[in-house]
Amino acid sequence: MKRAVYSQFGTPETVLKFEEAERPQPGEGQVLVKMVLSPIHNHDLMTIAGQYGFKPPLPAVPGTEAVGIVEALGAGVTNLKVGQRVAGGAEQTWAEFYTANAARLVPVPDSVSDETACQLVAMPLSTKMLLDTLDVKEGDWIAINAANGAVGKLLAQYGAEKGVKVLGLLRRAAAVDELAKTGFTTVVATEGADWREKVRAMTGGAPIVRGIESLGGDGANELSSILADGAQLVSFGAMTNTPLKISAGELLFRNITVKGFWGAKPPVKPERVGVLLGELIKDAAEGKLVLGIEAAYTIDQVAEAAKASGEPGRKGKIAIKP
Structure with a gap:
């Protein structure tokens, strides 16, 4: 089978290769899945670059989420069947076949497209967990940068369901109409001096x-400048791959607090994760x-x-297909 692989950490387009390998075998509690579509998440690229919260042993096969068809069951698996289409978190999903913990996979209804199913867990589930932990109530305003x-998009959707108002910040004015x-x-673009x-004006000064x-x-710093005194800033990502910058004045004189959020270490109880999923x-x-998926590339690409x-x-994720 074909699989993507990298033997050193570095710029993804430089270090990523593809190779032929033996099909893996599912262990106890695992299933073997034939990959249909696997998205490229920012955390996948950060892992390949050696900049994420953990470093896998090298050489490594990337990919952390996919939709696929159950090909074989490992010992003790009773919640899934061969031939089922399943989605969920896994490892080494940029391959024609991958193994996954059966407990982390869910059957996908026929009405759900492969494009949605392949990215059903990482970002949507993280967004729901994030909302669960923000301690906000109906009518409150929250803001997010990189809003497109x-x-x-998910925070705006799920926030609205809870009556929470979401303000989005974008760097490009052209993206406002697209969003x-x-x-x-x-949504407000930060290009102009009067943003x-x-x-x-948009929040009515709330x-x-x-x-x-x-x-x-x-x-x-940009985001904290529009927050209320005593507000909380949650570090959720690092798309620029540069250290977080915030002035001491924001913390000292405005009592802004900063905390991190990492979906890999869920801040909610396991049973709550099940409910949200x-x-x-x-x-x-x-x-x-x-x-949506903007484009899908084969493993050799x-x-x-x-x-x-x-x-x-981009208007959607880039994905890997067999």
């Missing part, structure tokens, strides 16, 4: 009590949750796919 990413087509209209005045920071670098499956089956994933202005 999957988390920004409005998805129903996310409380903070636009924020105040306090913004939480900020979700996904850029890193100067994104933190069930909500996502239901939403996807009913067409309330639709996640993995370097090209990684490069495309880093291009600005």
Whole structure:
């Protein structure tokens, strides 16, 4: 079978290769899955670059989420059947076949597209867990930068369901109209000098009590500048791959607090994760949750796919297919 692989950490489009390998065998509690579609997440690229929260032993096969067809069952697996289409978190998913813990996979209804199913867990589930832990109530304002990413769109959708108001920040003015087509209209571009005045006009001067920071670098100072005194800034990502910058004055004189969020270490109880995942499956089956793919590349095009994933202005994820 074909699989993507890297033997050193570095720029993904440089270090990623593909190779032929033996098909893996499922162990106890595992299933063997024939991959259909696997998205490229930012954390996948950060892992390949050696900049994520853990470093896998090398050589390594990347990929952390996919949709596929159950090919074989390991010992003790009773919750899944051969031939079922399943989605969920796994490891080494950029391969024609991969093994996964059966407990982490869920059957996908026929009404859910492969494009949505392959990215059903990482970003949507993280967004729901994030909302669960923000300690906000109906009518509160929260803000998020990199608002045209999957988390920004999902936060606007799920926040609205709870009556929480979400303000999005974008770097490009042209992206504001694009985002409005998805129903996310409380969005401001930070290109112009008067963007903070636009924020105040959009919120009616109401306090913004939480900020979700996904850029890193100067994104933190920019976002904290529109937060209310005593607000909380949550570091959720680092798309710029640069250290978080926030002035001491924001912390000392405005009592802004900073905390991190990592979905790999869920801040909610396991049973709550199960409930949230069930909500996502239901939403996807009913067409309330639709996640697009801009393009899919075959495994032997993995370097090209990684490069495309880093291009600005994408309207959906880049994915890997067999």
